[in-house]
Amino acid sequence: MSSDYIITAEHLTKKFGDFKAVDDITFNVHKGEIFGFLGANGAGKTTAMRMLCGLSIPTEGKATVAGFDVYRQTEDIKKNIGYMSQKFSLYEDLTIRENIRFYAGIYGKSNAFIKEKTARLLKQLHLEQEANKLVGSLPLGWKQKLAFSVAIFHEPQIVFLDEPTGGVDPVTRREFWNMIYEAAEVGITVFVTTHYMDEAEYCDRISIMVDGRVEALGSPGELKRSMNAASMDEVFLKLARKATRSAD
Amino acid sequence: MRTLKFLLQKEFRQIFRDPAILRIIFLVPVIQLLVLPWAADYEVKNIRLSVVDHDHSKYSRQLREKITASGYFQLNDYSSSYNSALHEVEKDRSDLILEIPASFEKELVKEDQSTLFMAVNAINGTKANLGAAYLRSIIQDYNREVRLKWVQFPRFSAEQNIEITSSNWFNPLLNYKYFMVPGILVSLVTMVGAFLTSLNIVKEKEIGTIEQINVTPVRKVHFILGKLIPFWILGLAMLTIGLTLARVIYGITPVGSFLTIYCFAALYLLAVLGLGLLVSTYTGSQQQAMLLSFFIMMVFILLGGLFTSIDSMPAWAQAITKINPVSYFIEVMRMVILKGSSLFDIRYHLLTILGFAVVLNGSAVINYRKRA
Numbered sequence: 001m002s003s004d005y006i007i008t009a010e011h012l013t014k015k016f017g018d019f020k021a022v023d024d025i026t027f028n029v030h031k032g033e034i035f036g037f038l039g040a041n042g043a044g045k046t047t048a049m050r051m052l053c054g055l056s057i058p059t060e061g062k063a064t065v066a067g068f069d070v071y072r073q074t075e076d077i078k079k080n081i082g083y084m085s086q087k088f089s090l091y092e093d094l095t096i097r098e099n100i101r102f103y104a105g106i107y108g109k110s111n112a113f114i115k116e117k118t119a120r121l122l123k124q125l126h127l128e129q130e131a132n133k134l135v136g137s138l139p140l141g142w143k144q145k146l147a148f149s150v151a152i153f154h155e156p157q158i159v160f161l162d163e164p165t166g167g168v169d170p171v172t173r174r175e176f177w178n179m180i181y182e183a184a185e186v187g188i189t190v191f192v193t194t195h196y197m198d199e200a201e202y203c204d205r206i207s208i209m210v211d212g213r214v215e216a217l218g219s220p221g222e223l224k225r226s227m228n229a230a231s232m233d234e235v236f237l238k239l240a241r242k243a244t245r246s247a248d
Numbered sequence: 249m250r251t252l253k254f255l256l257q258k259e260f261r262q263i264f265r266d267p268a269i270l271r272i273i274f275l276v277p278v279i280q281l282l283v284l285p286w287a288a289d290y291e292v293k294n295i296r297l298s299v300v301d302h303d304h305s306k307y308s309r310q311l312r313e314k315i316t317a318s319g320y321f322q323l324n325d326y327s328s329s330y331n332s333a334l335h336e337v338e339k340d341r342s343d344l345i346l347e348i349p350a351s352f353e354k355e356l357v358k359e360d361q362s363t364l365f366m367a368v369n370a371i372n373g374t375k376a377n378l379g380a381a382y383l384r385s386i387i388q389d390y391n392r393e394v395r396l397k398w399v400q401f402p403r404f405s406a407e408q409n410i411e412i413t414s415s416n417w418f419n420p421l422l423n424y425k426y427f428m429v430p431g432i433l434v435s436l437v438t439m440v441g442a443f444l445t446s447l448n449i450v451k452e453k454e455i456g457t458i459e460q461i462n463v464t465p466v467r468k469v470h471f472i473l474g475k476l477i478p479f480w481i482l483g484l485a486m487l488t489i490g491l492t493l494a495r496v497i498y499g500i501t502p503v504g505s506f507l508t509i510y511c512f513a514a515l516y517l518l519a520v521l522g523l524g525l526l527v528s529t530y531t532g533s534q535q536q537a538m539l540l541s542f543f544i545m546m547v548f549i550l551l552g553g554l555f556t557s558i559d560s561m562p563a564w565a566q567a568i569t570k571i572n573p574v575s576y577f578i579e580v581m582r583m584v585i586l587k588g589s590s591l592f593d594i595r596y597h598l599l600t601i602l603g604f605a606v607v608l609n610g611s612a613v614i615n616y617r618k619r620a
Contacts, residue, residue: 053463075465083463087456093262105254106466160463 006031006158006189007052012061014047021047023212024061029158029205034180034190036200039209040240045193046086048209049160052191054078066157079107082151082159082188086166090147092136096127099135100150107154121149141172145179152183159183161192165199177202197232208236211245251466255474263478269444277436277486281493284432285425295379296324298333298342305353307394314390315346320382337369344368344379356394425498430581431554433490438548438574440483441517443541445524449475450537453528472613476521483517484510503588509581511591515601516577522608523573529615548574573604 007029014022022044029035039045050056052065054074063070066080090099097118104114122128125145135143144164152159161180165173177199184190192203200206201220208216208223216223216239220232229235263269297315301308316323324342327333336342347365349355355362366383370376452458461471491509494500502509523544531537550556551565552574558566569575576597583589591598 055459055462075467078463078465081463083460085456085459087459089455089457089460091258091262091457092455093265094258098258098261102254102258103464105257106251106461106464108250108465 004030006067007035007063007065007191009048009052009063010061012048012051012063013059014044014051014056015059020212022051022058025209025212025214027207027214027217029189029191031157032184032187032189033204034184034192034202036203036206037191037193037209038195038200038206038236039193040243042245043209043243044212045209046162049162049191049193052077053081053083053160080157082154082156084147084151084159084161084164086162088140088143088147090135090143090150093134095132095134096122096138096146097131099146100153103150104153109154117153121153125149141168141175144168144172145176148176148179152188156188158189158191161190163193163195165194165196173199197236200232200236206232208239210239210243215239215242251470252473255466255470256477259474259478263482272444273440273482273486274489276439277433277490278493280432280436281429281490281497285428285498292375292378292382293320295321295344295375295382296342297321297383298324298336298345299326300328300330300333300345300347301326302328302350303348303352304328307353307356308348311348311387311390315383315386318382318386320379334367337367340369340371342369343372343375344383346383426500426586427582428554429494429498429500430585431552431578433487433494434552434574434577434581435545435549435554436490437483437487437513437517438520438577439545440479440486441520442524442527442545443538444482445475445479445521446527446531446537446541447534448479449525449528450531450534454533468613468616472525472616476518476525479521479524480514480517483521484513487513500585502585504584504590508584508589508591508594512577512580512584512594512598512601515598515605516573519573519601519604519608522605522610522612525612526608526615529612548572551575553578573601576601 005028007027009028010026012022012025013020025048037045037049047056051058051070052063054065054070054077058070065077068074068076068080070077091102094102100118100121101114104117122131125142127142127146130138135146138146148159148161148164151161165176168176173196180190180192180202192199194200203220205217205219206223207214216227216235218226223235224230224232227235227238229238299312299315301312312323312326315321321344325333325336330345330347333342333345333347337345345365345367347367349363349365352362352364364387366380368376368380449458452461487510491502491506524541527537527540527544531540547568551558551561551569551572553569554574558569558575561569580589580594580597583594
């Protein structure tokens with residue numbers, strides 16, 4: 001069964017001085033699943049995600065991502081993941097085409113691959129006309145969709161999305177989730193943090209972090225049943241109210 | 249290698265797309281080289297002089313004419329009251345007061361000696377010092393002329409027998425621009441190296457793209473090279489523009505070879521790029537980077553011998569100039585451009601700068617953490 005897991009975390013902990021940002025979390029993510037990573041602001045989501053992406057070395061515990069160890073094999077992890085941060089991180093002073101080419105290039109993709117896939121992607125996003133426009137001139141919703149496309153352009157095994165739909169309108173949010181489903185269909189595991197509970201419902205399984213610990217883990221249906229709640233909103237509120245840490 | 253190609257391509261695209269950077273690279277050298285060599289000149293001219301003449305004699309008039317004819321002084325006012333002249337100094341309309349006593353001519357003729365009084369406005373130290381020195385030498389000269397006229401030729405000539413003549417090597421006309429231009433070129437190259445590099449890297453921190461690069465398999469060394477190489481090339485381009493302008497505007501052609509200049513500049517740029525990199529590792533926003541670079545540049549340039557001679561600094565300041573890469577480059581530029589020094593002559597400078605490059609880049613790389 002464990003070979004089916006693409007992310008494993010056991011007793012993973014990150015301390016900053018005396019402060020335990022992530023406190024002994026254990027969970028697994030199946031291959032090809034959409035895994036929602038929920039929690040209030042300051043619950044430790046981003047820190048946990050950074051450890052899994054090889055950006056931050058854990059203080060204690062074990063974790064593997066795509067079969068690689070988060071302590072020793074961060075470079076291998078990086079080759080196999082895509083990452084979309086909270087902050088928009090394409091270059092606004094480069095064009096759409098240049099951004100795609102740059103990120104694909106530094107993942108070591110061939111020119112032929114880049115050329116062929118860029119054409120396909122631009123068509124998919126209906127951005128053929130805008131391909132040579134600076135990214136800075138695009139509306140936010142398009143930027144986010146483009147950033148997601150760039151994050152999975154090199155066909156990673158897992159993509160980490162840190163609040164990808166913050167500040168985006170409901171229509172674009174729905175389109176964005178369609179893109180996530182498409183990615184999952186071709187076998188990319190999606191690890192996503194969000195504050196929108198309707199988005200949580202779209203996930204195969206979710207975990208809810210409170211004060212650096214994982215307080216609940218399961219499919220949205222299971223969680224609602226076990227917490228005796230009508231909606232994910234209620235589940236989240238019931239758990240999050242237990243928090244003693246103040247949000248930042 | 250291929251990764252580096254993509255990084256460089258991106259970097260150059262961004263640089264050439266940013267009008268501010270282009271302006272800095274092309275306009276700054278033009279403006280600095282057009283303006284500074286004329287303004288930053290130690291020769292003191294236009295010293296405003298107040299003459300207080302209580303004598304109103306032929307001799308006092310001659311003296312006054314001799315002073316104003318020298319070209320260094322502007323006669324601000326000619327009065328017979330010291331207080332009114334002092335008032336002019338207080339109003340900052342005058343720099344120097346020369347007071348000629350009432351009995352100037354009489355004493356000079358009768359007793360063969362007389363006194364003059366000089367008061368200096370020392371707010372601007374350089375101007376005051378040099379102005380007083382000029383005036384003193386003019387008066388001495390006048391004194392000599394007067395004596396020569398009176399003395400009946402004795403056995404020995406009354407004039408001084410030892411006359412010193414000097415010739416100025418390497419800069420025969422003591423053209424100040426020859427001294428300033430090489431130094432200004434150095435400050436330009438340093439600016440590109442340290443300022444632009446640190447700002448560029450910190451900008452990526454600010455907008456968050458550095459985090460995105462950090463989750464890609466791009467290696468630390470590639471990322472840093474991708475940042476250093478473009479600015480290394482820009483620095484050399486700026487130097488080329490500067491040298492061209494120096495030749496076109498001031499007719500300054502290096503006596504030494506361009507190869508020597510470029511060899512040293514190439515190495516020097518590595519050192520200042522390392523400095524920029526180091527600054528960027530300590531700062532989180534462009535504002536911080538700007539302030540820190542500004543502070544460092546200020547110290548480096550003022551203690552680099554651009555405006556003031558290092559030899560006349562106090563010992564502790566001279567010690568600081570030893571750890572200031574700018575001072576080495578300024579010295580080398582002057583050596584090569586004015587004196588024609590060769591690579592062999594500047595070997596110690598080269599070695600020292602190599603040391604700077606290794607230390608600065610080394611500490612920057614250690615400091616630059618890909619992982620927090």
